[in-house]
Amino acid sequence: MAADLIAVVPDQARLGPGLRPTPTNGSAGSFTGRDESAFHRATTPDYFGWLDHVTAAAGCSHPIRLAGEVATIDRATGQLLGSMSTADLPDGEIYKPCGNRRHAVCPSCARTYQRDAYQLLRAGLTGGKGIPDSVASHPAVFVTLTAPSFGTVHTRIVKRHTCAGRRRCDCRAEPCHPRRATDPTARPCQHGQQTVCWVRHEDGDPRLGQPLCLDCYDYDAQVVWNHSAPELWRRTIIATTRHLNSRARQLGLPPVVQVTASGTVRRVAPVKPSFGKVAEMQRRAVVHYHAIVRLDGVTGDPDVIVPPVGLGVDGLVAAIEHAAATVAFTTRPHPARPEGWHITWGDPDKGIDVRAITADGEVTDGKAAGYLAKYATKSTEATGHVSRRLDGDVVDLYADEHGTHPERLIDACWTLGGHRDWQQLRRWAHMLGFGGHFLTKSRRYSVTFRILRDARTIWRRTETGHEHADQPEETTLIVGLLTYAGSGWRTTGDALLANTAAAMARERHEIAREETTAAA
Structure with a gap:
């Protein structure tokens, strides 16, 4: 649990370049100051009321603070x-989770x-959440599409895995780029760098x-390829649909x-195919797509x-x-390349992988959904670069044509x-050219994030007694007349106490779930 706490407490050293926590009190930079602010908060008479008040955002690294009034209106x-003013609440503000999807920014919201x-991705394979259960019988595949090569990079290739789980793979890797001394391609490049690497890289x-x-x-x-990847995917789905239509005829x-x-x-x-896909940033700083593609039938009603x-x-x-294997296009011209850049997927034998999703095969619905969801919270961290949107005032801190790999890309x-x-x-x-969203889906594939969030909100209100589960419809309307008051916890002591309480609650929840699973 200690590691989890350290990760979610705002700390400039752990956030990396470009990600700065909201300024707190003057002593927040020292551990002693953190202890003092935490002790002061814990000794206040309304400490437990404050903990209940911040429960919704307790695990968030940078909660949004709102001030104003909340009115209840008869529909x-x-x-x-009636109305309620935040001035009557602890701290005079409402705490709301930041909702950031990136694990490097806020582990709690990313989780x-x-x-x-x-849930969104698996519902498209098994049904539920408003999707008919019959989708479990539809043909579905797990697709991986990667970019072509832009230069030789160090890589780790394991031809045969003997490990129990890929997350902690310790299998012996093949040499990175082995070549015999007599091979003409083994000579140093024009810049004098070796083109051979016999190292068996660890993960x-x-x-x-x-x-x-x-x-x-x-x-x-x-x-340019990163920037053009969403358009390449769009054209690939169109070509897939046309090929299916031709086959149907x-x-x-x-x-x-x-x-x-x-x-x-x-x-x-x-x-008609429908899909849910995730973009993963590889270590070489180029995106590639993992997608679940499902084949649906079409009726007179387009929503069925x-x-x-x-x-x-x-x-x-x-x-x-x-x-x-066939979709490709050429970008608009640029003074640096008047003929434009040719955009296509990688080698069909290595860069394209399509596997059927089955109930008990190598790729199951749970594995496919879990694999895509894992990468939905990642961004450019794997490349060694993390920053917010760049402008002319700060770009020189990150860009260097003679610098590191990410600096040259920027x-x-x-x-x-x-x-x-x-x-x-x-x-x-700041995204190394990629401007698409890291998780997208077609309209028919599954439900939306908003539907899941609204269902969670209703469940929480029902659980805490604000609404009745058997109530046929809401008779009142809650209107928030709130304004932005700030971001982040007021002190690092508040962050420590709130994140500790959230971590303990998560630990109890995990233990209860494990015991329930074992009993079943």
Whole structure:
């Protein structure tokens, strides 16, 4: 539990460059000052009332503080039934979790986001949360799509795993880049750097993902590929859909007639893919996609999800593999490259992996959803770079054309982004060019994060007695007339006490769940 506490207490040294905690009292920088502020809070008469008040944001590293009034209004008549001012609450403010998905910024909120992501992704495979249970019978595949090579980097390859779990893999890796002395490619590059590496890298080796020669690496092409990856995925899904439609016509499957909300009649294909995907930033600082793709049938009602007819998992695998191997496009021109950059996925034999999801096979619904949810809370941490959005005043702290691997990527973003048609590269320089969201889904695949959050809010209100579970509908409306008062805990002592209470509650919850599972 101690490690968990250290991670969630705001601390400048642990947040990394570019992530600064909200200023606290003058003694917050010392451990003694933290102890004093914690002791002062713990000895106040309303200490336990304060703990109850901050429960919703107790584990958050940077909670949002709100001040103002909360009014209760009758839905039917609009009459004001009552109001409550935050001035009457402990600290005179309401504490709300920051909701940040990045584990490096707020482990507590990231854990909630990760669990929501798992429920969202798994519901698309097994049903529930408003998705019909019949989706469990639909063909579904787990897809991994990676980027092409932009230069030789240090890597760790394990051809055969003998470990029980990949999270703590200690299997013997193959040599990084072995070559015989007689091999012409084993000669040093034009910059005098070795192109051979016989090291069997461990999983935590800081050299993993770093180019063997920084000067030979194509940084411009990589940041442009990162920026173009969402468009490449969009085109891949379109190509997959077209391939499935073509296959349906070959099998003689009749099209389906649909009537839109505006009364327009259209004929559509009888099958349609839906997906949930996550973008993972590799150690070499280029994104690649993990996705769950499900094949659905189409009816006259576009909102109804039914099993497909005539096409199975083999047809879905063939469609995705064909699309990933053939889809490509060229970007708009740039003064640094007038012909534009050619955007495509990596080697079809190595960069494209499509596996069927089965109930008891190598890839199950739980494993696939858990794998994607794990990466939904990560960002650029694996590359060694962490910062907020950059501007001209601070970019020189992170960008250097002769610096480290991440520094050169940021410099490439900033340099290429100086052109008026490529300004988005500067906007996303802190993300090394990638401007897409790290978790997206198609509309039909599953529920939304908002539905899950609203359900959790209703459950908490019911659990604490604010609402009745058997109440047919809400008869009152809660309106918050609140304004932003600040971010972060008032003192590091408050952070220590609140995070400790949250960690203890999580520990009790985990113990109870383990005992319940063991008893079952």
